[in-house]
Amino acid sequence: MNTPSDLKYAPSHEWLKDDGTVGISDFAQDQLGDVVYVELPEVGREVSAGETLAVVESVKTASDIYAPASGTITAVNDALSGTPELVNSDPYGEGWLFKIDVTEESEGLMDAGAYEAANG
């Protein structure tokens, strides 16, 4: 499992970067399997931490993505509409989902070590 140390992780497997970028962890993409569709929120939407705001669909199943922070959606990864498999191939890079202008982070975010321990 690849778990970069500069990110924070939600128990529901989203990662949050300092600049507000959000994606799903390497562990999560591996569990989901081949991603075939990603439904992203609208830019400008106000979100509360813990709210459902995206869906990642693999061949087998649809999984809700929860906001790891409160704030406003400032960008979404449009590349995923044509190549959703980026979530599998580069979950911390090209496969990012959306960016939040963060007002408050979700309680219960973990550092890389705690996240790995929770999913070991």
Place this chain on the structure above:
Amino acid sequence: MDTPETLRRTPLHAAHHRAGARMVPFGGWDMPVQYQGVKAEHAAVREDAGMFDVSHMGEFRISGPDAETFLQYVTTNDVAKLKPGRAQYNWLPGETGGLIDDIYIYRVAADEFLMVVNASNIGKDWAHLQTQVGSYEVQLRDESDAWGLIAVQGPKSEEKLQPHCTADLSRRTKNSYFAARLFGMDVWLARTGYTGEDGFEVFVAADEAEAMWNKLLAIGLTPAGLGARDTLRLEAGFPLYGHEFSDTIHPLSSTYTWVVKDKEHLGRAHIGLPPQMKLIGLALDKVPVREGYPVLLNGAAVGHITSGSSSPTLGHPIAMALVSADAADADTYEVEVRGKAHAARRVALPFYKRV
């Protein structure tokens, strides 16, 4: 609640773990859902050859002077047409409508048959057949634990198995069923499967199943899990018990109406009634649709998705849906996904057909 400890295990359980399988509960069994990934396993079966552990399915031996007449009564297809060494897709109708199971029947000899049933229905089917025996002179034997069953599927199946098999596979047509030796082990082979591809189902003694699996791995067959099995059978338009069929779904709702022959059989009066729902195929541009999602026609709910996924071969989502018979002829529908309606085109089943 099923836990890994209470789930049943096939003779290949250890082999799946060694192959890196992700295991899931399925019909009371601990089964591999995928090894390397659904798309890759799906592609291996469409383009080369893969193999599935289907040992969880049930095998009943039915023999005796009345074996044929008994099966004629408890199934809808014409068992009398089945010559020794041939296999047939068939249904077990309920007494009052619906299906108890969909099955495969293999004729071993004039008075001996093997019936293969869905894993989750073994207990129900066995009890049902027992109650129907009555005065038929027939013996039923549950051999489900005695057999390992491995489905080798894909266009290269024959080419890969032939060098290791005593039978001339090129002479064995679809739905043939025969004894042979494969890798020196005594097996029964059936040229059948559930993926829409050519292939063989290998019946091997349970205690030799793991040795067989390892031999098949060594000749380059790709292990494939329940995930690929489901996308392959969906593309092939094959209905699955519990989804397109059940105790409460009228059997003739499906496109498989040919499975009901004009003969005396259990539940005939109910099957004769026109079905209220019809099974259709849908294709969508992007959004995968899943079992249970509502299907709309002109804004009104007319049915629901029974199986849906993204088609790895076609590259877009496909689904089967049960819709009201009077709303089954439209060209376009909508499917409601998370509160939003998405356009779906009706397409002919199967979605994919081997050329």
